[in-house]
Amino acid sequence: MLAFLLIVGVSFAMMASSLTNLVSDYLYEQRIRQDSLSVEKLATTLAPLFQSAKTDALQDALVEEGGQMGGRLMIVDEDGKVQFDSFGKLCGMRLELPEVLAILTGGQSSAYGIHRLSGGESSLTGTAEDEYVAYCASSLIGTRGRLGALLFVSPVQEMMQSLSAVQRQLLSVFVGVAAAALLAASIFSRVITKPISALTRTIEKMGKGDLSVRVKVRGSGEMRHLAESYNAMAEQLESLDRSRNQFVSNASHELKTPLATMKILLESLIYQPDMPSELRAEFMQDMDHEIDRLTGIITDLLTLTQMDSRQMELHPEAVNLSELTEETLRLLQPAAEKRGQTLTCRVVDGCRLMADRSKLGQVIYNLTENGLKYTPDGGSVTVTLTVEGRFAVLTVQDNGVGIPKEDQAHIFDRFYRVDKARSRETGGTGLGLSIVRQLVTLHHGTVSVDSAPGKGSTFTVRLPMDGKESA
Ligand SMILES: Nc1ncnc2c1ncn2[C@@H]1O[C@H](COP(=O)(O)OP(=O)(O)OP(=O)(O)O)[C@@H](O)[C@H]1O
Ligand SMILES: [Mg+2]
Structure with a gap:
């Protein structure tokens, strides 16, 4: 935040100062060009008068031109002495202005300078309140060389005032923009950090064990x-x-x-x-x-x-599902016979696939055991194995109690039992089908049920024989 303000501050200060420089350069340039041009032009007109010592004509010209140009005109001879003055006051005085010296001793043809006069200094422009003055000097060249210099003194108070007005304006713009940036930054940071700190607080609460906490969803993006x-x-x-x-x-x-x-x-x-x-x-x-x-x-x-912790590993091998089904049913045959139930096995020959043998055995066992368990004495359970395309399809059909429609969606859930009292009697825990579903899923297969109460149930397992997930 502080860094941001610093960057904004520094860049604006730099911009303001370069802008002021640009404006002042432009104003100076214009002034210098204007003054220098008129003074040089005037110098060429006045030089012959000065050389031929036409005193009155020269004095008149100076007074007239000075009035027109809005300043004071003076002619200084080679010794730096004022010979003529449009204000008529400084004649005979020696002027040691840098611009005049630049011409007389430095050999320059023209010189320009803006000076700030300190309180006590007398103003050459004649008006006491002028603080800034511009000196524009140009050499007076006669037929035999340089005769002296023409000096134009003009007040530049107005120019300096407009310059400082520009500076003041820039400063106020700078302060305004900085304040706006500060405000925008603080609003912006609050908008950004508020939801983040809310989220942090919620995560902390959650870390302490309260899983019911939620963050408010606000804003967009x-x-x-x-x-x-x-x-x-x-x-x-x-x-x-x-x-x-x-x-x-x-x-x-x-x-x-x-x-x-x-x-x-x-x-x-x-x-x-x-x-x-x-x-x-x-x-x-x-x-x-x-x-x-x-x-x-x-x-x-x-x-x-x-299976939950994904620690269960499948040990795939080439399994003859037809044989596995027959073997598993043989285990359950005595229990069926005991209750006078017919357990029929209809399998296609040689249905082979890569799978975990013992786990598929458990799937067949659980489904057939359920069929027998939930079918009254004397009922029948038929297990069929067919091949449909790339799928081995195992169905376990019984003519037992059946499952009500509303329970069918839940029977694969853990501990779910349709008739609690009855299954307790038959010794069910409600885990058999959830194990079946998970084992079938591990083999990329599906299991479904079709049942009507009082008529019986049919469970269908579809297993891809190429081990690829079914579309
Ligand atoms: N063939 C079926 N006929 C009628 N109801 C069934 C059949 N198979 C399952 N069910 C119902 O689905 C419930 C869940 O079956 P699941 O095999 O998961 O549990 P269970 O047989 O009760 O106990 P276990 O964990 O010993 O298998 C059963 O309690 C029963 O109510
Ligand atoms: Mg069961």
Whole structure:
């Protein structure tokens, strides 16, 4: 700010002084040219009169010309003595003016100078108040050489006054412009720094943990863009924070349920030592089941957090998807048979792609397991694998409970369950489908659902066989 003012100040001062110089040079030049021309001209006319000592004619000419030119005319001889004076006062006096000396001793043909007379000095112009006078001298050349000098003394008070008026005007312009610059600079800096300091304060607050703070979006251009981008970033951070908290609380809740069940079972075993052995064995089995469930949840949570922190690495290999589907369904066959469900497998032969075998296996497993889980006893689940262009298309179709339209958009969210009570019964955590979606996305594929309550659901996974992202 100070530097800015300094630059403005210095540049204006320089501009003002050079402008004054320019104006004064112009005025001087004009004056010098005018005076010198008339004095030189007059000198040539007067020289013969002076040489032939026509005293009266010379005196008259001097008085007349002096009056016309608005100044005093004097003729000085070679010794510097005044011979004639249009004011008729200084005759016989010796004049030691530099302009006269320049001609008489310096040999110049003409000389010009402007002088400021100090208070006591008597003015040669005759008017006491004149401060500035101009001396214009020109040599008087006769037939036998130089005879002396013609001196013209004129008041230049007016010229000097207009010069100082110009200076005063420039000074006031300079002061005005400097004040305007100062005002503009302070307004400008306030306009610039205000939103920046508001943003800084907000960032500081955010750094202290308050993610709800936002900056006011004002003005236009870059600052507006910055405020908007900052707010968008804060919004994202806040929602990330919210979903992380949600995730932790959901996960804790899910882990608490099997632990609570196990505690009850354990306490029963401890406090009822004479429990019949069949009941004891059943309790033990239940506990074993809960431990499996706990392990399952923890494995799912680990898978999800690994995918979140992008630590999950795919180990692509040539996978025969047809074989993988058949193998996975074989694992689920006993569970289906137990509930009288028909699990049908219709796969094209030799569908191959580069993928992470175990992760694709998990996708097939989760979807088929859901199909069986949400289909009543005696129902059917059909898994189909076909090839459509460059895509391998896997569908898992069941004739089970189906999913209401309003839930379909959420079933891929973590911990989302359509029917909380029922899925708790069936042991679901609500993580299976979110894992499916993430794994399919990692393979550049898509997963979708088509379902109607009471009629059944069809999940479709499309995987690009060339590993390229689908358009
Ligand atoms: N084939 C299906 N038929 C009907 N509802 C389904 C089907 N698949 C999923 N759902 C609904 O979507 C919800 C989410 O499924 P998801 O697989 O993510 O969780 P889950 O099966 O409840 O638990 P888990 O984490 O053990 O898989 C389920 O709770 C269920 O309500
Ligand atoms: Mg599931």
